[in-house]
Amino acid sequence: MALFRRPSRPEDKADMQQPPESEPVQADAEVDAASTPLPSDVEEEAAVDTEETPMTEADHSTSQPEPASELVEDSTATPPVGPSGKPVRELPRIMAVANQKGGVGKTTTTVNLGAALAELGYRVLVVDLDPQGNATTGLGIERRNFEYSMYDVIMKEHPLEDVVEATSVRGLFVAPATLDLSGVEIELVSMFSRELRLKRAIESVIDDYDFVIIDCPPSLGLITINALAAAKEVLVPIQCEYYALEGLTQLRATLKLVASNLNPELELSTIVLTMFDSRTNLSTDVKNDVTEHFPDQVCATIIPRTVRLSEAPSFGQPITVFDPNSKGAKTYRKLAKEVSNGAPKRAG
Numbered sequence: 001m002a003l004f005r006r007p008s009r010p011e012d013k014a015d016m017q018q019p020p021e022s023e024p025v026q027a028d029a030e031v032d033a034a035s036t037p038l039p040s041d042v043e044e045e046a047a048v049d050t051e052e053t054p055m056t057e058a059d060h061s062t063s064q065p066e067p068a069s070e071l072v073e074d075s076t077a078t079p080p081v082g083p084s085g086k087p088v089r090e091l092p093r094i095m096a097v098a099n100q101k102g103g104v105g106k107t108t109t110t111v112n113l114g115a116a117l118a119e120l121g122y123r124v125l126v127v128d129l130d131p132q133g134n135a136t137t138g139l140g141i142e143r144r145n146f147e148y149s150m151y152d153v154i155m156k157e158h159p160l161e162d163v164v165e166a167t168s169v170r171g172l173f174v175a176p177a178t179l180d181l182s183g184v185e186i187e188l189v190s191m192f193s194r195e196l197r198l199k200r201a202i203e204s205v206i207d208d209y210d211f212v213i214i215d216c217p218p219s220l221g222l223i224t225i226n227a228l229a230a231a232k233e234v235l236v237p238i239q240c241e242y243y244a245l246e247g248l249t250q251l252r253a254t255l256k257l258v259a260s261n262l263n264p265e266l267e268l269s270t271i272v273l274t275m276f277d278s279r280t281n282l283s284t285d286v287k288n289d290v291t292e293h294f295p296d297q298v299c300a301t302i303i304p305r306t307v308r309l310s311e312a313p314s315f316g317q318p319i320t321v322f323d324p325n326s327k328g329a330k331t332y333r334k335l336a337k338e339v340s341n342g343a344p345k346r347a348g
């Protein structure tokens with residue numbers, strides 16, 4: 001899977017200063033402990049290869065003409081296709097915004113996609129699972145405004161309903177995080193059903209929302225595992241920068257692990273390219289590379305690099321409020337349309 005580590009154009013190699021293949025895997029108890037029983041990469045390879053691959057000797061030897069039964073099974077389950085050309089996903093949707101790299105646009109995407117979905121009339125809950133609390137402050141919620149946070153929900157089984165705060169955007173709510181959440185990684189280790197704390201909490205409020213968007217910290221520790229166990233889908237922001245695809249192999253291994261042990265429904269459904277700079281070849285290279293590897297997941301809407309997007313959080317506002325006519329606001333609205341794909345709002 002080395003191919004996910006970097007843009008594959010040979011002429012980029014000199015610039016990439018690629019670390020050696022034997023680069024140590026991040027020391028992470030969950031990932032390490034379970035990395036052995038992972039199934040082979042067959043599934044991943046299958047997703048990457050196109051169906052048009054010509055038959056090989058091996059294919060002939062099986063003498064199975066066509067996997068017709070699979071096609072039939074698929075077609076019976078096909079949901080209606082939405083404006084994006086993809087099947088409409090049923091609400092409610094629970095999406096973990098994950099990428100163990102920091103600074104790739106997880107929080108920016110959580111906050112602004114959340115706000116734009118709320119603008120479309122959906123009820124949206126942003127769950128801040130990063131001890132940095134950037135989604136919380138970025139939505140205008142200050143520490144002094146609330147008593148309980150996601151720490152209490154996960155460690156003390158405090159009702160999630162009680163920590164949810166309304167934001168300045170109608171239909172957009174946030175379950176805030178504070179620095180004490182960082183203690184969860186250590187404190188939770190010895191606790192019963194430690195990976196399923198968030199899942200239980202979200203189940204208790206899910207009827208109130210169309211979208212629950214979970215902003216993960218930049219690691220693959222227990223907090224992110226809780227998010228992946230609770231979610232149905234994973235949204236991965238990828239920054240159009242050097243080493244964009246580095247770490248994706250490890251992230252996918254973690255997703256597989258969670259899928260096989262905790263959450264069989266989990267799916268990497270959505271990839272959002274962020275901080276795209278049309279003036280650089282690098283951005284275009286990353287875009288082409290990601291599109292080649294993840295044709296079904298990558299969103300057609302690409303988030304540009306704009307200063308306004310980076311200014312909005314210090315005003316405690318999503319971009320749609322801070323500068324409604326800016327390029328960033330327009331693009332996140334477009335992304336919200338693409339992601340929601342015309343899904344009918346739920347009653348109530």
Ligand SMILES: Nc1ncnc2c1ncn2[C@@H]1O[C@H](COP(=O)(O)OP(=O)(O)O)[C@@H](O)[C@H]1O
Nearest residue numbers: 102103104105106107108275304305306309310
């Ligand atoms: N499209 C963008 N254009 C310009 N700056 C951005 C953009 N997206 C994110 N940023 C800025 O980049 C930094 C990292 O983004 P952030 O969303 O916090 O990443 P993460 O949550 O993955 O760590 C922040 O300062 C943010 O304001």
Ligand SMILES: [Mg+2]
Nearest residue numbers: 106107130134
């Ligand atoms: Mg963040």
